[in-house]
Amino acid sequence: MRAVLAGVVLLVLAACGSPAEGPAAGPSAERSLILATTTSTQDSGLLDELLPAFTEATGWGVKPIAVGSGQAIEMGRRGEADVLLVHSPAAEEEFVAEGTAGRRLLVMHNDFVLLGAEADPAGVRGLAVDEAMRRIAASGAVFVSRGDESGTHAREKSLWEQAGVEPAGAGYQETGQGMGATLRVAAEKAGYTLADRATYLSQPDGLAVLVEGDPGLLNVYHVIEVTTRAGDRVQPEAATAFADWITGTDAQQRIGEFGRAEFGQPLFVPDAGKPDPTG
Structure with missing residues (x-):
């Protein structure tokens, strides 16, 4: 009987992999994080x-x-996420100062662009962003x-404030969406809007870039x-596993190449290890 049981055990181990071989490929329910x-x-x-590259490298599955x-920051504040990847520096700094966060690390940047119809009814093409916002409002x-x-949205509000304008009236419309x-x-x-360049390039939707390159349009991401x-x-x-990986060599190379083949330019610029422009 022992010989038969031993044979069954060997067959099971052969089918499933021995303990020495480690876990089967793919994340387990116990190794899943919320991003x-x-x-x-x-x-x-x-x-x-x-x-997928993070999961392959670490064994951690991700629920984004x-x-x-x-x-996202509110989710972190309530303990409903393990790690954040966000681009709202003032709100990030406030969250970290509260004492419930760990490391805040620079990951990448791109920029915001002011978009509008090709006809550009407010005549903002090529202006500094402050003047462009004033003209749109006027x-x-x-x-x-x-x-x-x-x-x-936070950056848009700061641009209105810097321009000395309070947007209002029928022309100012909020979607409450992504x-x-x-x-x-x-x-x-056929309206104007502010967008990050990466989303605009991947979903242009007939809008034209009218204002770009202004220092006030820098868009920085932290983990x-x-x-x-x-x-x-x-x-x-x-959280540590994800932060270490996304600021590591493999992820930073992937970020630097993402979009280059399709759009002729990367959609994000890797920044890990560089001086933080947000302080």
Whole structure:
């Protein structure tokens, strides 16, 4: 009988792999983390490039939740995510200062662009961004805002403030949606909008770049570790694994190449290890 049982055990081990061989390929339910990130990383396709490579390298599966940066940070604040990938520096710094976050590391940047119909009814093409915002407001042209407390929305609000303008009236419209959806609405209404360049290039929707290259349009992304100080469900080892990987050589090379073949230029610039322009 023992010989028969031993044979059965050997057959099972042969089929499933012996303990010495390690776990089967692919993440287990116990090795899955929650990444709260921005719609721009999803809409641009960057997550599709990075997350499978991260899982293959570390064994951690990833459940990405793509929302605005403000919502992602709130998830971290409530302990509902293990790690954040966001682009709203002022809100990030406030969150880290509260003491529930771990490391905040520079990952990459691209830039924001002011978009509009080719006809450009407010005449903003090529202007400095402050003057462009003032002209749009003065003309009563349609401006489509995300209105969702995302990093893009936060930057838009700061641009209005720097321009000394309070957007109002029928021309100012909020979608309450992500970047891709907001681009589609702006195109349908032949209106202006602010977008990150990566999402615009991957979903142009008939809009033209009218203002770019202004220092106020720099768009910087950080990874932020969440700790158990935010909640008992947080997995700090998962956060560390993701932060280490996305700032490491493989991920940074992938970021630097992403979009080059399709668009003739990378959609993001890798920045890990460089001086942080946000301080």
